[in-house]
Amino acid sequence: MIETEQLTKKYGDLVAIQNLSFKVEEGRIWGLLGPNAAGKTTTMRILTGYLPATSGRASVAGFDVFEQAEAVKQSIGYLPETVPLYPEMTVESYLGFVAEIKKVPAARKKAAVDRAVQIAGLQSVRKRLIRNISRGYKQRTGIAQALIHNPRVVILDEPTIGLDPAQIKEIRDLIKSLKGEHTVMLSTHILAEVKEVCDGVVIINEGKLMASGSLEELARSFSQNDGVYLKLDRADGEVLNLFRQLPGLKEAALDGAEIRLEWPWGQDLRTQVLKLCLDRKLEIKEMRSLAMNIEELYLRIVSGGMEQ
Amino acid sequence: MSAVWSISKKELVSYFTSPIAYIVIAIFILLSGFFFYSLVWWFNTQAMQMAQNPYYFQQVNINQMVFAPLFHNLSIILLLMLPVVSMRLFSEEKKMGTEELLFTSPVSVIQIILGKYLAALVVLLAMLVLSAIPTIFTFIHGNPEPVPYLLGYLGLFLLGAAFLALGLFWSALTENQIVSAVLTFGTLLLFWVLSWAAYSARGLWQDVLNYLSFFEHFDGMTKGILDTSDLVYYLSFAFFGLFLTHSVIQFRRWR
Numbered sequence: 001m002i003e004t005e006q007l008t009k010k011y012g013d014l015v016a017i018q019n020l021s022f023k024v025e026e027g028r029i030w031g032l033l034g035p036n037a038a039g040k041t042t043t044m045r046i047l048t049g050y051l052p053a054t055s056g057r058a059s060v061a062g063f064d065v066f067e068q069a070e071a072v073k074q075s076i077g078y079l080p081e082t083v084p085l086y087p088e089m090t091v092e093s094y095l096g097f098v099a100e101i102k103k104v105p106a107a108r109k110k111a112a113v114d115r116a117v118q119i120a121g122l123q124s125v126r127k128r129l130i131r132n133i134s135r136g137y138k139q140r141t142g143i144a145q146a147l148i149h150n151p152r153v154v155i156l157d158e159p160t161i162g163l164d165p166a167q168i169k170e171i172r173d174l175i176k177s178l179k180g181e182h183t184v185m186l187s188t189h190i191l192a193e194v195k196e197v198c199d200g201v202v203i204i205n206e207g208k209l210m211a212s213g214s215l216e217e218l219a220r221s222f223s224q225n226d227g228v229y230l231k232l233d234r235a236d237g238e239v240l241n242l243f244r245q246l247p248g249l250k251e252a253a254l255d256g257a258e259i260r261l262e263w264p265w266g267q268d269l270r271t272q273v274l275k276l277c278l279d280r281k282l283e284i285k286e287m288r289s290l291a292m293n294i295e296e297l298y299l300r301i302v303s304g305g306m307e308q
Numbered sequence: 309m310s311a312v313w314s315i316s317k318k319e320l321v322s323y324f325t326s327p328i329a330y331i332v333i334a335i336f337i338l339l340s341g342f343f344f345y346s347l348v349w350w351f352n353t354q355a356m357q358m359a360q361n362p363y364y365f366q367q368v369n370i371n372q373m374v375f376a377p378l379f380h381n382l383s384i385i386l387l388l389m390l391p392v393v394s395m396r397l398f399s400e401e402k403k404m405g406t407e408e409l410l411f412t413s414p415v416s417v418i419q420i421i422l423g424k425y426l427a428a429l430v431v432l433l434a435m436l437v438l439s440a441i442p443t444i445f446t447f448i449h450g451n452p453e454p455v456p457y458l459l460g461y462l463g464l465f466l467l468g469a470a471f472l473a474l475g476l477f478w479s480a481l482t483e484n485q486i487v488s489a490v491l492t493f494g495t496l497l498l499f500w501v502l503s504w505a506a507y508s509a510r511g512l513w514q515d516v517l518n519y520l521s522f523f524e525h526f527d528g529m530t531k532g533i534l535d536t537s538d539l540v541y542y543l544s545f546a547f548f549g550l551f552l553t554h555s556v557i558q559f560r561r562w563r
Contacts, residue, residue, distance in 0.1 A: 048412040051561060073414040080412075082405030086318070088325040100314035101413040145409070 001026040001153060001183040002047065007056035009042050009207075016042040017207040019056070024200075026152075027180050031198035032187040035302060039207040040187040041081055044157050047185075048078045061152045074103060077146030077182075081157040083138055084145070087131035091122055091141050094130060095148055102149040112148055120144035120174065136167035143174060147182075154178060156186040160193060172197050191294045203301050210301045218297055220265055225250055227262035227290035228270065233283040235259055242280060246272055262290065311415045315423025316430070319397070323431055328396070332389055333435050340439035343381045347374045348446070370452045375443075376530040379460040382439070383526055386432075386468050387500065391492035393431050394475025395485045397424045398557075402483035417557050421550055425476055432468040436461055456532030463529030466542035467522060471496060473549025480556045496522075 002024040009016045017039035024030040032040050045051040047060055049069045058065040061075040086094055095113045104112045117126050120140040125133045130141060139159065146154055159175065160168045175197055178184050188194060194201055200214035211218055232239065235257055243252040243261060248269055251262040263269050270287075277284055323329040351373045358364040401407040410420055440461060446452050475492040482488050503521035506514050518524045525538040 045408075050408055050412050070414045073412055076412070078408075078412050080405060080408040082408075084404070084406040084409035086322065086404070086406060088322055089318075093321070097314060097318050098409070098413075101311060101410070101415045103311075103414055106310075 001028075002030075002058075002060050002185060004043075004047075004058040005056055007043070007046065007058055008054050009039075009046060009051065010054045015207055017046075017204070020204065020207075020209050022202045022209060022212040024183060024185055024202075026183050028199040029175065029179050029184040029186070029197055031194040031201040032185055032204070033189065033191075033194060033201050033298065034187075034204040034210075035189065037206075038204045040204065041157055042207075043204070044078070044080075044155050044185070044187060048076055048155055049073050050080075074149070075152045077149065077151035077154045079142045079146045079154075079156045079159060081161075083142035085130045085138060085141060088129065090127055090129055091133065091137075091144075092117070092126045094141065095144055098145045099148050104149050112150070115150075116144040116148045119147055119177075121170070136163055136170070139163060139167070139171060140174070143171070147178075152183060154182045154184045156184065158188060159186055160188070160190065168193075191298055195294045203298065205302045215294065215297075218301075222297065222300065223290070224264075225262035225290070226265050226267070227251075227260065228273065229255065229286075229288050229290060230259045230261060230273065230284065231257065231286040232259065232277070233285065239282065242276065243273070246276065248272075258286075260290065311419045312423045312426065315410075315415070315420055316426040319424055319427030320430060322396075322400075323393075323427065328392065329431055329434075332392055332431070333438060336385060336389060336435045337439045339385050340378070340382055341442055343378055344374075344442055347378055370446060370450055371456045371532070374446070375452065375457055375460055378443075379464060379526070379530045380523075382464055383467055383523065384500075386435075386464065386471060387496050387522075388493070389435075390432070390468055390471040391475050391489040391496070393428055394472050394479055394492060395489035396479070397428065397476055398479040398553075399483050399485045399488045403485075411561070417554055421476070421553050421557075425472065425550060428472045428476070429469060432465065432472060436464055436468070453532065456530060459529040459532055459534055463526045463538075466539070466546075467526055470522065470542050470545040470549070473546040473553075477549050477553045477556065480553045480560075 003022075005021050007020040008018050020039075020043060032043060034040050042051065046053045047058055047065060049065055049072055052066065060072045063071040063075065065072050086097075089097065092113060095116055096109060099109045099112045117123060120143050122137065122140055122144055125137050130138065133141070139162075143156070143159065146156065156175070160171050163171065172193065175184060175186065179199075186197070195215070198215070200212070201218070202212040203210040211221075213221075235254060240252050240254065240259065243249060243259065246269060248267055249261060249263050251260070253260050261269070261273060273287075274284075276282075351370065354373065355368050358368050398407070401410060411417070443457075447454075471492075474495055475488070478491040478495070479485075479488045482491070499520065499522050502517050503523050506517035506521060506524075509517050519541070525541045528535050528538055
């Protein structure tokens with residue numbers, strides 16, 4: 001649904017992004033991740049047709065971003081980093097205006113506004129001036145604007161920035177509800193957001209692609225085995241030997257006070273491990289996944305720990 | 309076309325929900341009312357004196373004595389006030405970040421420019437129409453010639469349209485509305501000064517400077533002469549302003 005090939009953008013001598021190639025499948029929510037000034041906004045601006053690329057190709061919904069700009073713009077809903085609002089308009093008239101410039105037919109305009117108001121939960125403020133509504137509602141209005149023409153692709157640049165925790169949760173739930181019907185790409189540097197909302201990520205740093213794929217794929221590419229860390233009331237060779245008898249287990253080792261159990265990807269021995277512990281009256285204090293969490297993954301990738 | 313109209317409507321909402329349009333229109337009406345009143349008063353006293361002498365009485369002409377100077381005064385007021393009307397058109401979008409919404413919509417840059425320009429022309433039209441209301445009384449109580457009167461207003465409109473096109477251009481160059489207004493104002497003053505320079509110039513230079521000056525082309529219309537070269541001048545000036553605006557916007561994005 002979104003595809004780029006060797007995408008490069010230079011501002012004079014400054015290289016904003018360099019040879020970026022990635023792919024987002026239809027109906028998925030994809031995160032565009034990277035430290036500040038990594039080129040996230042530039043990438044999104046190229047995809048939406050706001051900026052031309054210096055070289056390379058990009059396509060959205062099957063249309064070439066450079067050659068079929070109008071078709072691309074028609075199939076994208078875009079929330080830029082600064083929410084593009086006209087404070088002197090009401091929420092309703094603003095959405096009506098966006099519907100008009102997004103070429104929603106006049107007969108369907110009212111229905112489109114109603115639908116966007118409903119999806120974004122703006123019923124209580126629809127008649128109010130944008131100037132007077134809260135930050136959370138402004139952000140929602142921005143998202144409603146991006147959805148007004150029911151686009152196939154939705155691109156959101158830092159959709160939860162500057163909101164309070166309750167509002168962040170609401171916006172995330174809203175984004176999650178878009179899955180399936182829309183293909184969503186959102187940029188963020190909040191890792192918890194990626195974990196909660198996204199199916200996969202594209203990680204860039206200093207304009208270069210560091211990694212891309214689903215979260216599971218990325219985790220797999222970093223370690224050969226899946227597994228758990230187990231903390232029991234005792235940890236000694238005897239216990240290790242007990243676990244080693246489990247069929248399918250590749251490794252059992254002591255790691256400080258914890259026992260590290262590994263098995264190949266695709267299997268899951270957690271139930272067997274638990275059962276064993278219960279049978280042998282081993283008291284479990286803690287059990288956590290061996291797979292790197294998103295924070296570790298991100299730090300490893302951004303610091304250049306992976307060749308893709 | 310409907311996209312152009314959508315943009316215009318939005319611009320008009322912005323003009324008329326902020327105080328700018330009201331203040332500009334109100335002050336324009338006030339000043340034009342003042343000039344009109346004092347010109348009519350002066351015309352009255354002059355006409356009384358001239359009535360003593362049958363020869364001079366032939367010379368009494370309300371078009372030449374009231375409307376021609378009124379139109380000249382109004383043209384200068386437009387020069388002072390229209391930069392305020394055009395200053396926000398692109399500057400504000402840039403500052404608010406709404407430019408990104410416009411340029412990522414399936415609307416062409418030409419449609420955006422035309423939409424904004426059209427809205428500014430509506431404000432100009434409102435200024436002229438509302439300020440013309442008191443002058444209608446001269447037709448009720450006297451008999452001015454309608455053609456020079458109407459051509460004078462047409463001239464003011466064309467002049468204003470040229471000013472606004474220039475203002476639109478500067479507005480596309482900066483995100484600061486004040487800078488945009490000052491640059492527009494400065495350029496307009498420069499063109500005004502050209503007509504003074506034309507007095508002291510000789511030969512070809514005089515012709516060139518005269519041709520470039522806004523007010524030379526306006527003069528004929530206040531006398532009731534419609535010369536196509538004047539029309540061409542204003543329309544090409546406006547077209548050139550819009551064309552430059554388009555170039556600037558494209559250049560900034562493709563750079």
